[in-house]
Amino acid sequence: MPSSLDHGQLLPSSPGKSKSMNRQVYRCFSSTSTMFLWALFLIALTVSYLSFQSIGSPYLSSSWGGSRWEKQVRLSARINRRGGMAVLVTGAGGFVGSHVSLALKRRGDGVVGLDNFNNYYETSLKKARRSLLSNNGVFIVEGDLNDAKLLAKLFDVVVFTHVMHLAAQAGVRYAMKNPLSYVHSNIAGLVTLLEACKMANPQPAVVWASSSSVYGLNEAVPFSESHRTDQPASLYAATKKAGEEITHTYNHIYGLSITGLRFFTVYGPWGRPDMAYFSFTKSILQGRPITIYRGKNRADLARDFTFIDDIVRGCLASLDTSGKSTGSGGKKRGTAPYRIFNLGNTSPVTVPTLVRILERHLKAKAKRNIVDMPGNGDVPFTHANISSAQRELGYKPTTDLETGLKKFVKWYLSYYGYGKSVN
Numbered sequence: 191m192p193s194s195l196d197h198g199q200l201l202p203s204s205p206g207k208s209k210s211m212n213r214q215v216y217r218c219f220s221s222t223s224t225m226f227l228w229a230l231f232l233i234a235l236t237v238s239y240l241s242f243q244s245i246g247s248p249y250l251s252s253s254w255g256g257s258r259w260e261k262q263v264r265l266s267a268r269i270n271r272r273g274g275m276a277v278l279v280t281g282a283g284g285f286v287g288s289h290v291s292l293a294l295k296r297r298g299d300g301v302v303g304l305d306n307f308n309n310y311y312e313t314s315l316k317k318a319r320r321s322l323l324s325n326n327g328v329f330i331v332e333g334d335l336n337d338a339k340l341l342a343k344l345f346d347v348v349v350f351t352h353v354m355h356l357a358a359q360a361g362v363r364y365a366m367k368n369p370l371s372y373v374h375s376n377i378a379g380l381v382t383l384l385e386a387c388k389m390a391n392p393q394p395a396v397v398w399a400s401s402s403s404v405y406g407l408n409e410a411v412p413f414s415e416s417h418r419t420d421q422p423a424s425l426y427a428a429t430k431k432a433g434e435e436i437t438h439t440y441n442h443i444y445g446l447s448i449t450g451l452r453f454f455t456v457y458g459p460w461g462r463p464d465m466a467y468f469s470f471t472k473s474i475l476q477g478r479p480i481t482i483y484r485g486k487n488r489a490d491l492a493r494d495f496t497f498i499d500d501i502v503r504g505c506l507a508s509l510d511t512s513g514k515s516t517g518s519g520g521k522k523r524g525t526a527p528y529r530i531f532n533l534g535n536t537s538p539v540t541v542p543t544l545v546r547i548l549e550r551h552l553k554a555k556a557k558r559n560i561v562d563m564p565g566n567g568d569v570p571f572t573h574a575n576i577s578s579a580q581r582e583l584g585y586k587p588t589t590d591l592e593t594g595l596k597k598f599v600k601w602y603l604s605y606y607g608y609g610k611s612v613n
């Protein structure tokens with residue numbers, strides 16, 4: 191007996207075979223409806239699996255809304271100290287964002303994170319940070335800054351006293367590869383967030399991450415907040431500079447309290463894999479060559495590398511001293527603070543010295559490939575004057591590069607193991 195899957199049976203060769211054809215059509219139809227039922231069954235299975243996932247593991251949910259979600263947001267935002275604050279931390283799955291969120295939570299402030307978990311670098315690292323935060327009672331909402339409805343909902347559910355805005359498209363050289371991602375996050379996303387802050391009642395005070403890169407081609411050292419910042423060397427820097435102007439208008443028109451922090455090459459445990467100290471570590475351990483850029487006249491490039499714990503203290507001090515926004519519901523009621531601070535380490539170190547320190551801590555030799563700095567947006571050196579932050583925030587960096595890299599290497603080896611890092 192031929193099998194029902196026999197192709198010969200499904201193809202009638204003459205009208206005399208029409209009876210058998212009807213049978214085949216019926217069979218065909220019945221197998222289509224069986225397939226349809228199976229498809230329905232599979233869809234139902236997938237839907238119930240996904241909802242089970244979001245019930246079992248709330249911190250992995252990418253959707254937002256609903257009473258359960260609101261409860262998680264409220265719980266995460268709960269303040270556990272007298273005079274504490276409720277802070278929305280954007281970019282909480284990122285390097286600085288995760289550290290700041292933990293520090294705030296540990297001292298009893300309410301914290302709600304927001305992050306889109308994009309794949310600019312390994313998402314597994316961002317998810318590991320999310321687990322760390324979730325174990326410490328910080329819920330990260332998965333969503334994009336440009337989602338105005340989500341922001342409105344968050345401000346509806348929680349009365350945020352402060353917004354710590356650290357979400358951004360980072361990286362100086364990547365701006366040549368994907369320029370629009372900088373416009374999306376650093377310009378459009380910033381404006382969407384400020385619109386939400388402006389409409390909130392009461393308005394929160396906003397502290398946000400600008401960058402040392404705004405000094406661009408400035409040659410006066412050390413870089414002081416009063417120096418010119420109208421010569422950016424990269425699109426990344428240009429979007430950060432634009433952010434400073436944009437926040438100024440929201441301060442001026444709507445009375446939002448604004449503090450912009452110019453971070454100087456922040457490094458440390460749980461850092462960003464795209465940064466030199468991180469990618470050099472990986473390559474050295476894997477025995478692969480590293481590229482070291484060199485400036486004009488063979489001069490070494492230098493950075494005012496700043497350790498994450500110092501930056502966290504600067505961020506918390508900025509929140510504590512931010513003063514209040516004066517507006518409400520989109521109307522200004524008086525002048526509000528507008529501040530900009532350098533948060534650096536005040537002692538630049540050359541890139542070759544950075545490599546030598548890493549070699550010592552890793553007990554491994556780097557294979558150096560020294561090339562002239564390509565025209566990729568890099569600046570030859572950075573050096574922060576931090577006297578304003580010292581005076582107004584009590585900011586005082588305490589970790590030198592040697593000590594900070596030792597802590598980084600210890601974390602790196604415990605996280606990835608020797609030479610085993612992914613990607």
Ligand SMILES: O=C(O)[C@H]1O[C@H](OP(=O)(O)OP(=O)(O)OC[C@H]2O[C@@H](n3ccc(=O)[nH]c3=O)[C@H](O)[C@@H]2O)[C@H](O)[C@@H](O)[C@@H]1O
Nearest residue numbers: 360361362401402403453454455465466481482483491568
């Ligand atoms: O201070 C800042 O505002 C900026 O600091 C870093 O930018 P950058 O200082 O360029 O940090 P890295 O990418 O880690 O580069 C550090 C140094 O190593 C050099 N480098 C980088 C990569 C490489 O393969 N070789 C190399 O010699 C760079 O030219 C630079 O001098 C961050 O990546 C930016 O997001 C941040 O805004």
